[in-house]
Amino acid sequence: MFSKGGLQLHINTPRETGFHKTTRNCLQHIREVLLHHRWQDAAEYMASYSQTLEDTTANMPQLYAEIIWRIGTEILHHHPNSTLEDYNSFYERVKHSGVKHYLKVCLEHSFHLLVNGQFEDAKLQLSIAESWRYGKQSAGQSQRIRLIQAYSGFLDYFIWCDKKATASNEYDAAVNQEMHSYFRQSSVNLKEIMKLPGVWDPFVLSYIDMLEFYNGHEGAVKVLNDYAYDDSFPPNPNAHVYLYRYMKKQNHPLKKLLKVLKILHTLVPSHELMPEYCSLLNEGDLQKALGVVLDLLDYSSWRSNLDVWNHLMNIIKRLRMKKQWLKIFAEEMGYRKDWWLAIHFSTFQARKDSAENRELLEVKSFVVGAFCPHCK
Template sequence: METETVVEENEDNGGALPVIDKTMETETAVEENEDFGISLPILHRTKGPLKSCYVTADLCLRLIHEAMRKKQWEKASGLLSSYFQTLESRHTTRQQMAPEIIWRLGSEILLNHPKCTRGDINVFHEAMKNIGLRNYLGVSLEQVYHSLCNGDYDEAYRVLSLAESWRCGRLAVRQKPNQRLVQGYRAALNYRSWVNRRASSSRADGQSQLSGAQAVGSHYRQATVTFQEIIKLPGLWDPFVLSYVDLLESSGEREEAEKVLKAYASNPKNPPNPNAHVFHYEFKKRNTASDEELKKVLAPLYSMTPSHTLMVNYSYLLSTSSSAEDVKMALKVLFDLLDFSGWKNNLKAWSFLAKEIKKALHNDHKDWVLEYWEPRSSWWSPYHFTKLHAKRDWKENVDLALKKALVAGMLLGLSCPYLLSVCKSGKDEERRPLRNIIKTVQKNNCAKKF
């Protein structure tokens, strides 16, 4: 049984600390809070009575949450100052969790506080690194992020250098993932310095050009060594991979760049990542690869993300192949693409589908079309081909309405509601292309007996 808790908030000090008259007999958990993208650690319930100071701290934390939800940033700042007393708690779990709670809440409050300056944020981060060694690298990375957002690259590099050399026994071992990120961002800054130095050295003369070239080489070596180590580790390293590939390509090492992209896309230890295949495709495209090579790169992307924008390119590459299997696959890719709502009004996709269906029917491959159409026939009609769709498409994009009318006609026949509605829409001159569409549908459609 819990005894009643009476709380009186002191308005004179900005609601800095509540007054607790009675204590509770059970622990109050510090809930995970996801407001503003914040996720706080959970303080699990324990048996036995709570001390008055703990009840006060928990209530103070709830008042901070409330002030943040109401965007009362100055009040939240005052309350957080009072919550700092938790750092002196004799309760081990509370004392360990307090630095992270203060760091996460404090960062959000400072970012929104009307009187906060960049200097205040830096001072806060430095303080958090000193009182919360468990979060040292996490705080450092956040500090770097804010510096980069404000264009202060020298400060970001300084923080990264200190973070990279930081060691604190077992605490450092536990922060290995963050150590990798620190190394990665430092390599990214070296890459940025390499880009800037290379641009400036190309405009310099004589001795300046020589010293500039030496600086370029130094940044290149530092960045490439770190990038090599980072991308060997399992993870998503998209920005670092792109920077590394640019370093290699710009230095004429295209084969090495492609090896990096292949390894990144094919590493089974990495999480599934469509971007890895996109990067490889864009590299091949830049270097005028053959259609066969491009198809091989896009095939795993199709398996992973059939709604990707590059699937239109993939379908086109397949349709131009001399292989009947590839041409059939082009049709499947387009049907799969238009299953997704984001493609419902895409003129290019419908144009390609109309072309591929017409080609398949003309070449006596009606079985291909039926193979992909029959599983969809029960839901594509209400999904794509209603009278309402026809009126809206005609109003917004006549070309789209005409292409969809052709597809609908070839799949459902001349009695298709979409085609009939389009035939009745607009002026006579706008409907002239429909004559050819009707002729095509009469010759080639899946509604006729096979």
């Protein structure tokens, strides 16, 4: 059975027959050859193991079908001679071996076709899955169908991009009409999936790309705002990054840009946009800029970054012109005062900076002189 820790190879049945013992041993052999990356041997064993689908024991065919799906896909991904036809044949067989995982397999099959550039075939698979029904529709089944519809919109976007790339520079009414048709189809499905709380970054970016192409800037900002600020969605730093970059591209006021970056800073103080945030703050709120740059230097990935230290040096130069400089400094250093100097200005670090980046050493020398004159 499948467990949270992975595949349990022993399949418990009420009464193990000779057939069950053989299939259990076969699965054990598959496990062993997989661990040694013997993909051809794994494929041969899997061909034998597929006979388990003929087992009529209650509930067992569904279990066997999932094992074959999971492990078979892994073998296909790694086998050096796998072809697209092999994938198609495999997915079709697994898809029809049981109904429990039908929609999931369809979605995986379509995604494989998508990454291999088979957009129309991927679209067909999703269309088939979207119209598939079995028994009373459960909440889980309904959600998977909505996800399939979203991927259908995603595929429409890719086809739209393909049409756009191949269109001539001259105005072509037929091509533009076709592109707009794909845009409408894609928009309907992408908007639906974005109503569900979740992380939908690729879908959002696709929708924004199309809206921007048709000059739907207000609509794009609304979509990005909803994606970033809807409290029912999980915290997602990317949502704020997308909103900021789009607003910056559209020349939104500085005040609005700072609002977005402020939230991003709260979520990820070490984000790559924080130096840019610091630069924007330099135009007004120097104390906030100081806090942002000190936050960056708390992370090892930024501690040797010359640009960040230059930001700090420039902020200090401007702050020292203010009467409340020492008070501002004390407030922002706060809990750092007992360890900050030791981390950034150790003898070892000074030797390292001297050997690797003399300019950084000079900037840090200025900083330590400002923060701790007796240490210089």
